[in-house]
Amino acid sequence: MKLYELTFSQIRAGLSAGEFSSRELTESVLDRIERVEPALSAFVTVRGRGEILAEAERADASRASGGNPGALCGVPVAVKDNISTRGLATTCGSRMLESYVPPYDATAVARLRGAGAVIVGKTNMDEFAMGSSNENSAFGATRNPWDTGRVPGGSSGGSAAAVAAGEVPLALGSDTGGSVRQPAGFCGVVGVKPTYGRVSRYGLVAFASSLDQIGTVSRDVAGAAALLEAIAGEDPRDSTTAAEPVPSLLADTGTDLTGVAVGVPDEYFADGLDGSVAEKVSDAVETIRSLGAKVLTISIPHLRFGVAAYYLVADAEASANLARYDGVRYGHRSDHAEDLESLYRMSRSEGFGAEVKRRIMLGTYALSAGYYDQYYLKAQRVRTLLARDFERAFESVDAVVAPTSPTTAFALGERVHDPVSMYLSDVYTVPVNLAGIPALSVPCGLSASGLPVGLQIMVDKFREPVMFRVAQAYERAAGVDSSLPEL
Amino acid sequence: MPGALPVLNEAVVDSATAVALALNASVSKRAGFARKNYFYPDLPKGYQITQHAEPLARDGYLDVEFEGHVKRVGIRQVHIEEDAGKSVHAEHGGEGGSLIDVNRCGVPLVEIVTRPDLRDIDEADAFLNELRRILVSLGVATGEMHEGSLRFDTNISVRPQGATEMGTQTEIKNLNSFRAVRKALAYEADRQSRVLRDGGKVVHETLLWDESSERAVPMRSKEGASDYRYFPEPDLVDFEIDGRRIERVRESMPELPGASRRRLVEVYAIPEYDAFVLTAEPATLRLYESTVGALLERLGPDAPATAAKTVSNWVMVILRGHLNERRITLAELSARAASHDPTGGKDGASALASRLADVIALRLRGEVSEPAARRLFDAAMECAEPVDGLVEKLDLRVVSDEDALRSLVRDVLAGHPEEVARYHAGTTKLVRFFVGQVLGRTGGKADPELATRVLLEELRSGGTT
Amino acid sequence: MAVERGDVEHVAMLAMLAFTEEELVAFTTEMNGILALFEELEGVDTDGVEPAFRVLRRRNVFRGDEPGEMLPPDEALANAPDRHEDAFRVPAVLPND
Structure with a gap:
């Protein structure tokens, strides 16, 4: 077995037992990137080999000097390209920010560095995190490692593909409406969207501020828990972070789920759900039941309104968040401008791709005079109803399980020209962001056509430990094949 | 920068609460922020964080003494928002254009919005002056307009005499002095009157005052471009102004200028004009009252009934002249007096008051003449020597032989x-x-x-x- | 309620975006399709339901009145497309008529 094939749990054991060094692990990972990256385009930027290996050696030295190195010390990590990294380009997958280099680190990145993680590079994404396929990247679409004719999902498709292909064991993504969970499901890896406010958004380039949350991508549940523990917690620079202390997220409770009540919402298994996805998810529910969990049928009545409410809220916030890209202080500036207004208009029109413009237009429209009540305010009221659906569910169950997406990875080009069908593919993931609750996607096997299927586990706010417990019990019991796709 | 987030500075909540209380406004229990969306080079995020649906306070008023009567000016709301940057025309640097300085961006400020109650330029001027005195006494603004610590936006409309409906208003921004307010209001009233006289219609728009050409220039021209698309700011949480905060702020508030004026007239029997001048700056008021106190201590029961008025003359005329001649501020003079204080125990204001009282006491006892007293004061400000000793040293004692x-x-x-x-x-x-x-x-x-x-x-x- | 070309032009003006003639026509059709999806919300009874806006109930998050760390001007301006000393340069803000 090659070092790049190891999961986080195996890496942690190997590093602390001294079976291999961070330098050896990192070299293996970098070789893997060199070999598979041309077929995948999972990264926008990979840092220089020399700098990366120097950091790995520092981690080795710190481990050798004793003390108590953190779980991430010397572990290679990739960072989605909308999370600010000091001195390292942060493009957001956009022409607009092609040459933008942040002068500061996002809080999550600073915490990763503090924990000794080795940041290898920045992963590809749908432009400004707007998309569900990674086809909206200005730097070329990322491919799904399981079938390079298919999309990896989005918008954290680069992070999911990189982890799935063994280019890196851990990665950060961001999840505004499913952008970590959906690609994790499509690529057969674990993706976590924490409680809103669990992780600081400081330095995360904003798409929709009330929905955005930095999340994790990993091959195993243990990796997700370790990565989230490292980046979570209150941040004085982000007023919306939660004051709640971050508990230990993953106790080793084995596979016993006795005493855990799991709800399965009818609405997630209705029309539009792919047969092979339904089959795998139902099998997973049976496995969970067999581990001692009590399984109940529940209802999320407003599920089908989630997509409309989500896109209205997200696009309205995005229309303001993306107003700062005007060609004045950073980012693309048009060469064709004659005056100030044309500088704005030309720079924005040249710098943004089609989907970003579409969302800015929709969001601007939803907030404009005469439409605010009908669209934006209505969507925020429906959001309350959806959040109440979950509150009611969590009165009787500890976790809600459902498919992550209605289908497996679709073909490149299949939906990119049909925004409505693309938006509808987010139906199972957006309610979580609207309600602010945490959710995790864990692989639950391959479909008949050999594509990964994701099982989504949702819990109440700040109850991540239950989510990880169910996920890890399932992961162990199911014995999901953790071998890498052939590339 | 992409990814940066705002955090509310608690001091501005207290400042705004103090302003609201001083202006008799009702403070909301809960307040929140909104984004006001528009493109302008001095607005780096493309929106301004302000308060829209939930301002900190509403419905206040300020009574202004104006031409012998009291004019009540309604306050619509008091709210917090972030400052914008500033743009300056690039004269040098070759290609022209404008330069954007963003250093001030995001700094919190308190905005006070009046009702349309002011009827002419003199009223507006009197109101703004009174408002400035209040803000300075609260310590919310230094009042140094050239530093941008206090700025005005004005809205103005004109209507034919006898008309009951107000005309269409325009807003003029970027007014950085009282003089600019007067000029801009006069300019715009005249322009609107001419438009109406020529049978035209005034367009509701925002204008920028250009100090150099003394003209108001339209900021945004396109119809409908001022649809600000307000929505609640998701990056900030709501805040509460509870009874405890209000009490704490109220307790820390000084006496307001109007109350100080009434008290000075009553307690010291000085003319209203004197009271007005002495209360313009908190430091002047403190100096005046400490000096009167120190003087009465020195004179004892022999103090003439006019002692307080004498001090007022000294502070308003002689001290002011001393400062002007030397181009120094009262604060600087106080610091100098403190550095000369032999005990070293006095703060600047009381050291200055003590020396000033020494000089005036000598004068009121007839031991020095008026011109000698002025020379004595000038000398006393330059050295540490006791004032009594200085009289002898400079041979200033009155010749009464x-x-x-x-x-x-x-x-x-x-x-x-x-x-x-x-x-x-x-x-x-x-x-x-x-x-x-x-x-x-x-x-x-x-x-x-x-x-x-x-x-x-x-x-x-x-x-x- | 169908959106017309003029509406799209107005929204583009507010959003500071420029579209070609073709893009405008295509976008008008596309926007109507997406708005039809949004209009499904009309069927939801939201009488008496408060809008959510923010999902956390946290209040009163403040910072102290002290200056934080400052970016040196050279770093703050490093990404500027056009810089003059410590300022960003743009075409004239006020028209030079």
């Missing part, structure tokens, strides 16, 4: 036979000339009253020489 003065008078008259003759011929105003000569020979130390009396006696006894 009548015999010595009489011989001096005789000398003067003897030296000016022609003038004496003209005096006797009816040019009585020459008395001032003779007194001046006498005082000059004493170096200003002679008591001018005594000198005048002796002089008149000598002139009357006529040509004893």
Whole structure:
């Protein structure tokens, strides 16, 4: 077995037992990137080999000097390209920010560095995190490692593909409406969207501020828990972070789920759900039941309104968040401008791709005079109803399980020209962001056509430990094949 | 920068609460922020964080004394928002254009919005001056307009005489002085009147005041471009202004200028004008009251009824003149006085008050003449020596020896036979000339009253020489 | 309620975006399709339901009145497309008529 094939749990054991060094692990990972990256385009930027290996050696030295190195010390990590990294380009997958280099680190990145993680590079994404396929990247679409004719999902498709292909064991993504969970499901890896406010958004380039949350991508549940523990917690620079202390997220409770009540919402298994996805998810529910969990049928009545409410809220916030890209202080500036207004208009029109413009237009429209009540305010009221659906569910169950997406990875080009069908593919993931609750996607096997299927586990706010417990019990019991796709 | 987030500074919540209380506004229990969306180069995020649906306070008023009556100006709301940057025209640097300085961006400020209650430029001016005095006394603004610590946006509309409906208003931004407000209001009232007289319609728009050309230039021209698409700011959480905060702010608030003025008139029996001037700056008011206190201590029961008015004259005229001549501020003078304080225990204001009271006490006891007292004050500000000692050192004690003065008078008259003759011929105003000569020979130390009396006696006894 | 070309042009003006003639026509059709999806919300009874806006109930998050760390001007301006000393340069803000 090659070092790049190891999961986080195996890496942690190997590093602390001294079976291999961070330098050896990192070299293996970098070789893997060199070999598979041309077929995948999972990264926008990979840092220089020399700098990366120097950091790995520092981690080795710190481990050798004793003390108590953190779980991430010397572990290679990739960072989605909308999370600010000091001195390292942060493009957001956009022409607009092609040459933008942040002068500061996002809080999550600073915490990763503090924990000794080795940041290898920045992963590809749908432009400004707007998309569900990674086809909206200005730097070329990322491919799904399981079938390079298919999309990896989005918008954290680069992070999911990189982890799935063994280019890196851990990665950060961001999840505004499913952008970590959906690609994790499509690529057969674990993706976590924490409680809103669990992780600081400081330095995360904003798409929709009330929905955005930095999340994790990993091959195993243990990796997700370790990565989230490292980046979570209150941040004085982000007023919306939660004051709640971050508990230990993953106790080793084995596979016993006795005493855990799991709800399965009818609405997630209705029309539009792919047969092979339904089959795998139902099998997973049976496995969970067999581990001692009590399984109940529940209802999320407003599920089908989630997509409309989500896109209205997200696009309205995005229309303001993306107003700062005007060609004045950073980012693309048009060469064709004659005056100030044309500088704005030309720079924005040249710098943004089609989907970003579409969302800015929709969001601007939803907030404009005469439409605010009908669209934006209505969507925020429906959001309350959806959040109440979950509150009611969590009165009787500890976790809600459902498919992550209605289908497996679709073909490149299949939906990119049909925004409505693309938006509808987010139906199972957006309610979580609207309600602010945490959710995790864990692989639950391959479909008949050999594509990964994701099982989504949702819990109440700040109850991540239950989510990880169910996920890890399932992961162990199911014995999901953790071998890498052939590339 | 992409990814940066705002955090609310608690001090601005207290400042805004103090302003709201001073303006008799009702403070909301809960307040929140919104984004106001528009593109402008001095607005780096493309939106301004402000308060829209949930301002900190609403519905206040301010009573302004204006031309002998009290004018009540309604306050629509008091809210917090972030400052924008500033753009300056690039004259150098080759290609022209504008330069954007974003250093001020995101700094919190308190905005006060009035109701359309002001009817002319003088009223507006009186209101703004009173508002400025309040803000300075609260410590919310330094009042230094050129530093941008206080800025005005004005809305103005005109209507034909007798009309009951208000006309369409325009807003003028970027007014950085009282003078600019007057100029801009006059400019815009005139422009709108001409538009209406020519049968046109005033367009509701925002104008920028251009100080150099003294014109108001439209900021945004396109119809409908001012659809600000307000929505709640997701990056900030709501905040509560509970009773405890209000009490704490209220307790830390100083007496407001209006109340100070009424108190000064009542307690010290000084004219309203004096009270008005003395309360313009909190430091001046403190100095005045400490000086009166110190002076009464020094004079004891002999203090004349006019002592407080004398101090007022000293603070308003002599001290002000001293500062102006030296181009220093009251704060600087106070610091200097403190550095001269032999005990080292006094703060600047009380050290200054103490020395000022010493000088005025000598003057009121008749131990120094008025010009000598002024010289004494100037000298006392430059050194650490006790004022009593300085009088002797500078030989400033009044010459009250009548015999010595009489011989001096005789000398003067003897030296000016022609003038004496003209005096006797009816040019009585020459008395001032003779007194001046006498005082000059004493170096200003002679008591001018005594000198005048002796002089008149000598002139009357006529040509004893 | 169908959106017309003029509406799209107005929204583009507010959003500071420029579209070609073709893009405008295509976008008008596309926007109507997406708005039809949004209009499904009309069927939801939201009488008496408060809008959510923010999902956390946290309040009163403040910072102290002290200056934080400052970016040196050279770093703050490093990404500027056009810089003059410590300022960003743009075409004239006020028209030079």
